[in-house]
Amino acid sequence: MTSIVKTLALALVLSAAALGAQAQEVKVGFAAEPYPPFTSPDANGKWVGWEVEFMDAICAEAKLKCVITPVAWDGIIPALTSKKIDMIIGSMSITEERLKTIDFSDKYYNTPTGIIGPKSEKFDATPEGLKGKVIGVQVSTVHQDYATKYFGPGAAEIKEYQTQDEADQDLAAGRVDAVQADAIALDAFLKSDAGKCCELKGNVKDDTAILGAGVGVGLRKGETDLKSKINAAIKAIRANGTYDKFSKRYFDFDIYGG
């Protein structure tokens, strides 16, 4: 009997110890899904991609100890506000809507928004072209808002996926007729084996109010200290060539944008 009591006591102590584990690092929230070429887990269980290198560069520059903390994309903002993570590096566009809840650093890259579809079907990335189509988007993204506003009235359905790769997969499976997402991420899918089915139908007409002005690091409101550190770091790696150096290994164009 005593052994059971001891085990229980041990369990209590252990869970208390786990709860009280103190750490001084900055927890960087990643969307817990493959999002090539920016953030994706590899077969070693490590995260790789352009944004991982970006994170390493700014954390080294700002002398922060950054720890990658994967979080579900659709809960990444609540995770930030409830202090599960301290910043978001997840190709998150800076929008008015999000600025009501969280804060952003300066932009660190920019991407156009594209629409892909099967090669066998011809249509444009316009409301007329997408009339009657089933469009796949990832939840809680600017694309969900954009597609709902511009294509929603004419489209057969806007299907919302928890992860981008599942939306892409359903396009390959023929369950959706088109997918709207960041053009750079879509390009990575089109170049993969599974993406052979499909091609870029075009980029959508810009609407900065919804699509935002570039991608920034998501931060909690009021954390001005961290924000200025990150902004200074972005500026520094842009100036000293680090940014261009690692970007060249991924892209043959200027990802920072104008």
Added chain:
Amino acid sequence: MSEGLSGLPLYVPPKPRSLLEPHRLLLMAVFAGIILCAILFMRWDWLPTYGPRLLYGVWQTLVMLFWTASIGFLLAVPIGLVQVTGPRPLAWLARIFCTIIRGTPLLLQLWLLYYGLGSVFAQYPELRSSFLWPTLRQAWPYGFTALMISFAAYEGEVMRGAFAGVPRGELEAARAFGMSRWTAFRRIWLPRALHRALPTLAGETVLQLKSTPLVATITVIDVYAVISKVRQDTYLTYEPLLLLALIYLCLTAVLVVVFRYLESRIPTREA
């Protein structure tokens, strides 16, 4: 599960208490206060906008629950029966089916069905011209199948126990009366087994209700999916989830009441 073997139980259940005892009144006042605070200090302005969609979501959840539980139960009867009396291979098959379904998480089964089959479809584009495609490309058939199979496996296990639990003597008596095997099954074995399984049915149905929100992860729209939409649109976390918990609480309460009513309608004449 566990009845006292002999002797009086140490625990004497309290007299049925009324709702109006002083400590209950106090507790109710505290809860009312908490709810009032929640109404006053949390954001609920999104409710009117999403009200109709929420109702639609609740309806979808109930439709899904009703049909998966009904068909699942119809499947559970043969699954339970063959394990008790069926030929060896069939009994083994049923046993393996129950073990696999009950031994793995429903979420995984759901993703396997939806995305696993989806990746198979991607390899056979010819499939898209078949007459089945308009159904196969939607999400609900997969959610429906997964929920139905799950219910069949869990309830199949219950039915196995129920069939095995019918006293042999009753079946022998039926045969002695000259009933054929089929008549004895239809008139004695099945009704007695169903009767034994009924009390668990309420519990299994509540468990099934609690499994339905998982289908939202494969793009099926149910009440959980509508609440997720609210969460994304408003960036609120607690308010929508608390409302969702309340909705499920009410649905469970309704289910329990309905089953209690049904059970009271069925005559019990245990020997």
Added chain:
Amino acid sequence: MSGNLHLLSLTPPGWGGVLLAGLFASLQLAVGGYLLGLVIGIGGAFGKLYGGPILRDLLEVYTTVIRAVPELVLILLLYYAGTDLINQLLALVGSPSVDISGLAAGIFVIGVVQGAYATEVLRGAIRAIPSGQVEAARAYGMSAVLALRRVTLPAMLPYAIPGLANLWMIATKDTALLAVVGFSELTLATRQAAGSTKAYMTFYLAAGVLYLMVTLVSNVIIALIERRARRGMPQTV
């Protein structure tokens, strides 16, 4: 499908190692959550049986709500609210906020859910003990705590084991729900591997086999424990 088997090898480029790490995380969650659930369950069962009227009613509310609301919803609520609540409480007392690891939060969530079911299982088991046994212990002059430790807990064990075994099975499967909040356990690791390689069928089947193995091994162990705990009990069935 068979062409994808190399993806499961234990060393990169195979994802087998990632899956096993996920399995380990799942088991940690399940064990931690289960133990926490047992602690809550023992407290809850005694509270329900011997506690004051207010405690009884509160515990009734706890077990009813937890058992009526889907685990997925509870996990979302507790995963976000749990951390928030603790930090806000700490802020009230004036101490700095603690950093709650994902694992601790996950164990907390599974434990709170398990606790409600464990309360009911253990309450039923305690009630099944013939009252004479406890009365005899008290008559021998044992204190209430000693009687609890020496008589009530060991005597209720055989009655509680089937229910507790069932709870363990539920715990192992409930850990999969944490994939939805982005906790890197087996199901999420599988989802990531599948999404990266697009070999959805292969990986989901592989994960299914791993979960099944956990269940089958658990079944064997439970059968052993049950045999041991039933020593000296009247044979049933």
